[in-house]
Amino acid sequence: MTTTLIRPVSKAAPPITRKPANRVSRWQIYLPLGLYLLFTLVPFYWMVVFAFRPRGSNSLLPWPVTLENFEHVWTGMxxxxxxxxxxxxxxxxxxxxxxxxxxxxxxxxxxxxxxxxxxxxxxxxxxxxxxxxxxxxxxxxxxxxxxxxxxxxxxxxxxxxxxxxxxxxxxxxxxxxxxxxxxxxxxxxxxxxxxxxxxxxxxxxxxxxxxxxxxxxxxxxxxxxxxxxxxxxxxxxxxxxxxxxxxxxxxxxxxxxxxxxxxxxxxxxxxxxxxxxxxxxxxxxxxxx
Structure with missing residues (x-):
């Protein structure tokens, strides 16, 4: 007569669930940086526009490009x-x-x-x-x-x-x-x-x-x-x-x-x-x- 040993079945430990970390989305990073960069670069943009566009022009772009302002300040002033x-x-x-x-x-x-x-x-x-x-x-x-x-x-x-x-x-x-x-x-x-x-x-x-x-x-x-x-x-x-x-x-x-x-x-x-x-x-x- 054979005896069989019955081993207790160990219950598997429940998987460890980790709470997802509070991830910062890209918009939360790039949006403030973009606004700050825009605020910083706008004055430089207008400086470049006024420097390279012809006198009397009201264009929002420095076109046609001219160097007369640079010639005036470099030699005349x-x-x-x-x-x-x-x-x-x-x-x-x-x-x-x-x-x-x-x-x-x-x-x-x-x-x-x-x-x-x-x-x-x-x-x-x-x-x-x-x-x-x-x-x-x-x-x-x-x-x-x-x-x-x-x-x-x-x-x-x-x-x-x-x-x-x-x-x-x-x-x-x-x-x-x-x-x-x-x-x-x-x-x-x-x-x-x-x-x-x-x-x-x-x-x-x-x-x-x-x-x-x-x-x-x-x-x-x-x-x-x-x-x-x-x-x-x-x-x-x-x-x-x-x-x-x-x-x-x-x-x-x-x-x-x-x-x-x-x-x-x-x-x-x-x-x-x-x-x-x-x-x-x-x-x-x-x-x-």
Missing amino acids: GFSVFFQNSLLVGVASLVSTTVIALAGGYALARYDFRGRQAFLIGMLCTQFIPGAMMLIPLFEIFRTLGLVNSLWALVIAETVFQLPLSLILISGFVKNIPIELEQAAWVDGCSRLRGFFAVVLPMLRPALVAVGSFAFIHSWNNFLFALMFVNEQDKFTLPVGLAFTIGEFSADFGALAAGGVVAAVPVVLVFAVIQRYLVQGLSAGAVKG
Whole structure:
């Protein structure tokens, strides 16, 4: 007689049901972004329309395309000189700000000296002071130095106002570079200066691009300093030149739009070239401080 073992039948566990995640539809993303993009690009569209369409035309499209407005502002209104002045001030401000911020930011990150925190707090506090409040003191300083009506006055003013943020950015970026890399270079026989150029400086490329681009763009777009410290037309920069296209009772919209395109193209090109370095430099420099 055989006995059969009856095993209890195990019930299969019920399938785990997960609640569907709250997915965001594409419309919830693209619609706000599209509205924001439309709101941002409409002024640029009208600038391009007024710049390229013939004078007296009321067309909503720049057709037929003409370059007479650009010829008028570039040769007739002296925008070629304004462009050169803005380029000189922008490049000089970029170089001076980057070099000084590089030296100061490295010192703040690597050396521990008395008053370091107070110095950093002072640098941060200067960012709350509007530039308009410093016009009279700066004008008196430049008048004493004989720099009024000189482009170097704009370079000095721009460098001074860009240095605090640039110092903080580069200091935070240097802190993210391990000191052991420099110490290894010192062990191999490098001096501190040579180790800095061989190890630290190549890793600071994103920070230098971020600092330099901000310095250039701020000096390129600055209107207040250029208006107050320069009073001869052959030393005007582009923002001041654009202001003089608007008269007391009328405005030359074609010339104003063409000058705006001339002033905007270099900034757009700079951002298009360095935007990947800019994001990396800002994010890395903001981790430590």
